Amino acid sequence: MRLVLLGPPGAGKGTQTERLVARYNIVPLSTGDMLRAAVAAENAIGKKVKDTISRGDLVPDEMVVSLIAQAIDAPEAKNGFILDGFPRTVKQAEALDRLLKDRGLKLDAVIELKVDEAALLARIEKRVAEHKAKGHAVRSDDDPSVLRQRIANYRKETAPLSDYYQQTGALLPIDGMQPMDKVEAEIEKALQKRVAA
Ligand code: AMP
Numbered sequence: 001m002r003l004v005l006l007g008p009p010g011a012g013k014g015t016q017t018e019r020l021v022a023r024y025n026i027v028p029l030s031t032g033d034m035l036r037a038a039v040a041a042e043n044a045i046g047k048k049v050k051d052t053i054s055r056g057d058l059v060p061d062e063m064v065v066s067l068i069a070q071a072i073d074a075p076e077a078k079n080g081f082i083l084d085g086f087p088r089t090v091k092q093a094e095a096l097d098r099l100l101k102d103r104g105l106k107l108d109a110v111i112e113l114k115v116d117e118a119a120l121l122a123r124i125e126k127r128v129a130e131h132k133a134k135g136h137a138v139r140s141d142d143d144p145s146v147l148r149q150r151i152a153n154y155r156k157e158t159a160p161l162s163d164y165y166q167q168t169g170a171l172l173p174i175d176g177m178q179p180m181d182k183v184e185a186e187i188e189k190a191l192q193k194r195v196a197a
Helices: 013-024 031-041 044-055 061-073 090-102 117-133 144-158 161-168 180-196
Strands: 002-006 027-030 081-084 109-114 171-175
Touching (some): 013 027, 013 109, 061 090, 171 180
């Protein structure tokens, strides 16, 4: 199974990714996680992207495309993958299409979690509070002003991917405002229908 999960920050992509990974025995590929690991490792990529990430802006397309190309070619991704946080721009989506075509692969579906923007800030604040209560580290970009920037970038750069994948026929829109289990069940139903078709 090869999937893309689209949705703004706070839409619940992380939770649904975990569940899809377990159900289909596929690997999660999150460009955000890869970039945060590079920042933590203080390697060349990390040094280049640190400030961009903390502002809530997008890093250059070529950089994430090359990270994803490597990840897709890794043996662990042979059984399939779920892309979380990639593609984020139409250019990245086009690059992904080429990348998959060159390898004779195809996306099974692009799941879009649709959420009410007004609810996003509240959701992230809840996530931050929960992480803090558990003594976990909090992401530097989970701050209200940076979050507003991330949502604005989503609206401008990433929301157009909904039309892009509608045109390719891959899009599965899901109401992400429902409880997590209900969202999971709807994704499952839509995927089964897709696979059967
Ligand atoms: P995320 O964990 O997906 O919310 O990503 C955290 C941050 O990493 C984003 O706000 C961007 O600065 C950067 N980032 C992650 N994925 C991408 C991508 N596909 N294109 C550009 N920037 C990205």
